Amino acid sequence: xxxxxxxxxxxxxxxxxxxxxxxxxxxxxxxxxxxxxxxxxxxxxxxxxxxxxxxxxxxxxxxxxxxxxxxxxxxxxxxxxxxxxxxxxxxxxxxxxxxxxxxxxxx
Numbered sequence: 001x002x003x004x005x006x007x008x009x010x011x012x013x014x015x016x017x018x019x020x021x022x023x024x025x026x027x028x029x030x031x032x033x034x035x036x037x038x039x040x041x042x043x044x045x046x047x048x049x050x051x052x053x054x055x056x057x058x059x060x061x062x063x064x065x066x067x068x069x070x071x072x073x074x075x076x077x078x079x080x081x082x083x084x085x086x087x088x089x090x091x092x093x094x095x096x097x098x099x100x101x102x103x104x105x106x107x
Contacts, residue, residue, distance in 0.1 A: 001025070002052050007037065010045040010071040017046075024049060027062050034064035043072040 003024045008017035024030050030049040038044050049062040095103070 001054070003030075004050045004052050004058070005033075006048045006050070007044055008046045008048075009043050010069055012045070014046070014048055017048075022049075025051075030062035031064065034062070038064070038066040038068070042066075042068060042070045045069045 003022045005020040005022055005024075006014045006017040007020060008014060022033070024033055034047045034049075037047060044066050046066065047064045048060055050058045050060050052058045
């Protein structure tokens with residue numbers, strides 16, 4: 001019998017979390033392991049421990065939610081265009097010769 005450990009960040013479902021295999025067999029060892037993992041990585045939100053039999057049957061035997069979870073900074077979605085600064089407006093060109101003559105004459 002082996003143990004599957006699902007390690008989830010904030011906003012992830014269990015099956016989306018990182019999967020790690022271990023030989024942990026009891027709740028006490030799982031609790032110690034969960035607390036140690038959360039101290040090492042403050043972005044971990046939840047850890048679940050499942051016993052998996054050779055026949056494929058599984059059963060959750062321990063779950064831990066990190067009370068000190070600090071969400072990881074959100075990055076832009078892959079493939080998303082970076083934000084651009086607005087292009088400043090160009091000043092209008094100076095008046096041409098004909099416009100300046102009309103202004104001097106008063107037309």
